Amino acid sequence: MTDDQLTVEPIGTIHSPYETPEGMPIQPAGTDATGRVELDAAYEDGLADLADFSHCILVYHFHESPPDAPLRVEPFLDDAERGLFATRAPNRPNPIGLSVVAIESVTDATIDVRGIDVLDETPLLDVKPFVGAFDVPESVEDGWITDSDDDPDAVRADDRFR
Numbered sequence: 459m460t461d462d463q464l465t466v467e468p469i470g471t472i473h474s475p476y477e478t479p480e481g482m483p484i485q486p487a488g489t490d491a492t493g494r495v496e497l498d499a500a501y502e503d504g505l506a507d508l509a510d511f512s513h514c515i516l517v518y519h520f521h522e523s524p525p526d527a528p529l530r531v532e533p534f535l536d537d538a539e540r541g542l543f544a545t546r547a548p549n550r551p552n553p554i555g556l557s558v559v560a561i562e563s564v565t566d567a568t569i570d571v572r573g574i575d576v577l578d579e580t581p582l583l584d585v586k587p588f589v590g591a592f593d594v595p596e597s598v599e600d601g602w603i604t605d606s607d608d609d610p611d612a613v614r615a616d617d618r619f620r
Contacts, residue, residue: 468581470497470567472518474574479522479548483575492562493574495582502567505585509564513588514571519581520553527551555580558588 474493476482483489495516497505508514526549532538533545548555559571569585 466519466583468519468583469501469585470495470582472496472516472574472576472578472580472582474576474578474580476574476576477578479577482577489573489575491572491574493559493571493576495569495571495585497567497569497582497585499567505564505567505569508569508585508587509561511561511587511589513558513560514569515586515588515593516557516559516571516576516582517584517586518555518557518576519583520548520550520555521579521581522577523549523553527553554583558593 472493472495475491483491527542527547528549529542530539531542531545531547531549533540533547542550555576557573557575559573562570562572564570
């Protein structure tokens, strides 16, 4: 590996009811859908104690995103063009996504989750526990999203990022 290369190998697969991006919720808060996270057997022992948490963070590869990410996009919650890094658009220079999901159960190498907003068969890169004391800042500014007239829970993905 050279200094300018990075190799990341999936550790499992995320399963969801969403076979195509169109119509998916744009964030986990916008859905109550259930999913299943299946880790490769080699990582099963790493799930010890995860069931004690109510939520976890799934880190994954946006495997269906086009390779060229524009640096300005029209996000789902706005009709104005915004800088890519001020959005949650799935087309990114490094197509890495994250979702906070509720843990329903952990069995062997499988995590059953609720609130999934991920395309079925998405490659899983990592799982981290969601910790309220670490992951919820006391004061948050939501930038341009504050002015959006759209309800984030009601907005669904369309074909703009394909």
